[in-house]
Amino acid sequence: MSINNFSKVVIVAKDEWRYWLRSKLAMTVLAIGLVLTVASVIVTAITMMELSHTRHELQATSDKSFVDQPDRHPHRMVHYGHYAFRTPSPLSTLDPGIDAYTGNSIFLEGHRQNSAMFADSRQGTALTKLGSLTPAFIVQTLAPLLLILIGYSGISRERESQTLSYLLSQGTSGATLIAGKGLALLSVVALILTPLTISALFTLGSGEGLLAVASFVLGYALYLIVWVLLILLASSVFSKNSGSFTALAFVWILLCIVMPRVASTTASTAVSSAGKIETDFAVKAELRKLGDGHNTNDPAFKQFKQSLLNKYNVSSIDELPVNFRGLVASESEAKLTSVLNKFAEQRMQAELKQTQVSRYFGWVSPMVAIRSLSMIVVGTSIETHHRFLRETEQLRFDFVQGLNKVHVEKLSYQDDMNRNADTAATQKARVSAQNWQILQDFTFNVDSSKARAQRSIPAFLQLLLWIAVLLGGIKFVGRRLL
Amino acid sequence: MTTPTAINKTPPIEQKTFDKHVSNTGAALNDTMIEVSSLNFSIKNNAILKNLSFSVAAGEVYALLGGNGAGKSTTLKTLLGFNKPTQGSVKVAGKEVTQALDFVRGKTAYLPESATLYPHLTARENVEYFLSLADIKKSDEQINAAFNRVALQRDAWDRHMQTYSKGMRQKTAIALAILREAPIFLLDEPTSGLDPVAIDEFNQLVRELALTGATILMVTHDVYGACQVANRIGLLKNGELVGEYDAPQSGRIDTEQVHAAFGHHANRGA
Numbered sequence: 001m002s003i004n005n006f007s008k009v010v011i012v013a014k015d016e017w018r019y020w021l022r023s024k025l026a027m028t029v030l031a032i033g034l035v036l037t038v039a040s041v042i043v044t045a046i047t048m049m050e051l052s053h054t055r056h057e058l059q060a061t062s063d064k065s066f067v068d069q070p071d072r073h074p075h076r077m078v079h080y081g082h083y084a085f086r087t088p089s090p091l092s093t094l095d096p097g098i099d100a101y102t103g104n105s106i107f108l109e110g111h112r113q114n115s116a117m118f119a120d121s122r123q124g125t126a127l128t129k130l131g132s133l134t135p136a137f138i139v140q141t142l143a144p145l146l147l148i149l150i151g152y153s154g155i156s157r158e159r160e161s162q163t164l165s166y167l168l169s170q171g172t173s174g175a176t177l178i179a180g181k182g183l184a185l186l187s188v189v190a191l192i193l194t195p196l197t198i199s200a201l202f203t204l205g206s207g208e209g210l211l212a213v214a215s216f217v218l219g220y221a222l223y224l225i226v227w228v229l230l231i232l233l234a235s236s237v238f239s240k241n242s243g244s245f246t247a248l249a250f251v252w253i254l255l256c257i258v259m260p261r262v263a264s265t266t267a268s269t270a271v272s273s274a275g276k277i278e279t280d281f282a283v284k285a286e287l288r289k290l291g292d293g294h295n296t297n298d299p300a301f302k303q304f305k306q307s308l309l310n311k312y313n314v315s316s317i318d319e320l321p322v323n324f325r326g327l328v329a330s331e332s333e334a335k336l337t338s339v340l341n342k343f344a345e346q347r348m349q350a351e352l353k354q355t356q357v358s359r360y361f362g363w364v365s366p367m368v369a370i371r372s373l374s375m376i377v378v379g380t381s382i383e384t385h386h387r388f389l390r391e392t393e394q395l396r397f398d399f400v401q402g403l404n405k406v407h408v409e410k411l412s413y414q415d416d417m418n419r420n421a422d423t424a425a426t427q428k429a430r431v432s433a434q435n436w437q438i439l440q441d442f443t444f445n446v447d448s449s450k451a452r453a454q455r456s457i458p459a460f461l462q463l464l465l466w467i468a469v470l471l472g473g474i475k476f477v478g479r480r481l482l
Numbered sequence: 483m484t485t486p487t488a489i490n491k492t493p494p495i496e497q498k499t500f501d502k503h504v505s506n507t508g509a510a511l512n513d514t515m516i517e518v519s520s521l522n523f524s525i526k527n528n529a530i531l532k533n534l535s536f537s538v539a540a541g542e543v544y545a546l547l548g549g550n551g552a553g554k555s556t557t558l559k560t561l562l563g564f565n566k567p568t569q570g571s572v573k574v575a576g577k578e579v580t581q582a583l584d585f586v587r588g589k590t591a592y593l594p595e596s597a598t599l600y601p602h603l604t605a606r607e608n609v610e611y612f613l614s615l616a617d618i619k620k621s622d623e624q625i626n627a628a629f630n631r632v633a634l635q636r637d638a639w640d641r642h643m644q645t646y647s648k649g650m651r652q653k654t655a656i657a658l659a660i661l662r663e664a665p666i667f668l669l670d671e672p673t674s675g676l677d678p679v680a681i682d683e684f685n686q687l688v689r690e691l692a693l694t695g696a697t698i699l700m701v702t703h704d705v706y707g708a709c710q711v712a713n714r715i716g717l718l719k720n721g722e723l724v725g726e727y728d729a730p731q732s733g734r735i736d737t738e739q740v741h742a743a744f745g746h747h748a749n750r751g752a
Binding site for chain 2: 135163482
């Protein structure tokens with residue numbers, strides 16, 4: 001009975017492990033890789049859990065602080081404002097994605113759209129701004145390097161020591177040898193992914209979807225398979241270990257360091273977006289046309305005033321059954337929000353287009369592909385951030401307009417106009433704190449795991465194409481291996 | 483320069499322990515095990531082997547002698563199927579190499595010029611590894627017996643091979659071939675870099691293998707060594723077989739005659 005090819009592959013893989021176990025360098029590399037992965041998973045998980053807990057607490061504190069305000073003039077509450085916090089998705093413990101840069105909370109107030117704030121990268125010292133040692137960073141950037149260090153000589157070592165021709169002459173095919181070395185490297189991939197997979201599975205208990213977890217683990221497995229195949233190909237092509245290592249080091253620098261930056265630069269060049277100062281000036285110019293919502297005599301509200309007088313069939317605003325100041329504030333807020341939303345949408349569309357251009361680079365860099373895939377699947381991508389901005393803006397608009405409605409309905413125009421006359425008048429221009437209950441509970445949830453998985457399909461296709469091309473290359477080289 | 487002579491049968495050798503080496507292929511002593519006919523091999527219109535024909539029988543030691551670039555190693559690689567002949571036929575154990583690659587490689591034991599094996603493994607682990615790839619199971623006793631047969635020192639059996647000399651590595655490789663019951667040995671410059679004692683030990687081992695019925699083709703540029711161990715010598719020059727010499731009844735080829743034909747390329751070896 002002849003031995004089947006798979007058994008031969010397993011024998012070669014076992015021998016490769018024996019070589020690693022007896023090689024100090026390989027064992028050191030493996031140990032470093034495992035320690036880094038496990039440590040980063042633990043540290044990041046603790047940090048993110050604390051962050052999640054803190055954000056829950058801060059949201060509750062902010063909510064309570066708002067509703068606990070005493071009787072006030074409703075417009076003072078518009079300016080008192082409110083915080084909305086984004087609780088991280090369970091999987092973001094493994095890949096904070098753009099959350100680290102975009103911020104995770106936003107201050108909501110009348111007449112303006114604030115940027116998200118409290119980004120981790122802005123809160124740290126100068127050194128921590130360089131980036132954290134997250135599990136995603138380790139698997140995306142360092143794991144390929146570790147695989148290169150232990151695998152670059154897999155085939156070239158056999159060729160250099162003439163054991164390759166010896167093996168081939170005894171009936172072991174080149175394909176079997178490459179497959180065996182590949183199996184050994186895949187077992188290292190499994191080792192690297194084990195802490196990541198266990199952590200990902202734990203997020204199921206925090207409400208994460210199974211599809212998202214499966215997509216996350218599968219994505220990283222495919223990414224590291226791409227690197228295993230690259231290593232096998234280089235090791236098969238080069239006759240010297242030094243040649244194989246040099247080529248792989250160059251490929252790593254190109255794919256993991258250079259290409260992601262080329263992608264970002266190309267994206268920002270290809271899709272121009274207005275800078276903050278430029279946008280602020282444009283917004284101010286547009287807003288100036290709308291008039292000042294605090295000033296009922298602003299000419300911009302002349303037509304609005306007339307339409308109201310017509311509607312209620314009265315000749316002056318004093319005769320209106322509702323508070324004209326509140327109506328102006330509400331009208332002004334609606335128009336202002338429309339302008340702000342237009343600019344915000346333009347900015348978000350530009351960011352989205354830039355992201356799309358950047359993601360196209362996944363076809364030429366598996367690093368770009370896995371980075372996109374990972375952020376999309378864990379819910380820390382630009383799309384999720386934009387949804388957070390839109391939802392918080394809706395929350396802001398609703399609560400401001402809710403207060404404006406109170407202003408319109410619960411405070412008379414006369415009391416409002418006399419509010420600064422004396423202390424009693426000021427007291428009279430206040431409304432009950434019961435009205436602050438208009439504040440809606442805010443909980444931000446990332447997209448469903450199905451939606452995230454569907455959005456990540458292009459990145460999966462990019463990785464699969466890499467694998468198909470590399471397998472073709474290895475098959476070609478394997479037949480000519482000597 | 484001598485004209486090549488067509489020889490189908492080798493001179494008779496002393497048949498002491500003709501055993502399973504040959505019986506493994508179903509061949510009998512003196513049956514042709516390697517047959518190269520009108521072999522041509524070119525790389526990009528550059529002819530490396532030109533109309534090369536020779537045969538080696540079971541129990542015979544055939545030395546293919548030539549200088550650097552004569553085509554010796556190319557001939558071995560063609561026999562192993564690493565090179566595809568441009569023209570001609572290469573048969574091993576009766577089968578065309580290009581059509582029965584696995585069969586041929588299963589029957590041959592190839593020793594590269596520098597048979598390093600795996601330095602991180604012991605001799606025993608090396609042997610066990612290669613045997614497991616060939617799905618051959620041998621007991622420790624059988625492996626020990628093979629090591630004894632090639633005269634590998636006992637204290638080296640379980641030592642990492644990075645401490646081995648070339649001679650010890652070659653002995654290990656031959657022990658492996660014996661355990662694989664390979665009936666055909668292809669040796670590439672086997673004595674290159676060996677000290678005189680090791681060369682004598684190696685030549686003795688080769689002769690013993692031939693006596694057990696093994697077919698041995700060695701390529702070398704060592705005229706003196708080849709004349710000592712071979713039953714026949716083929717002289718290769720620029721890819722052409724320019725002469726063949728038989729050992730007379732004495733079992734020794736006239737070194738001076740071959741040396742003269744080999745001309746200034748000759749190397750008297752150790």
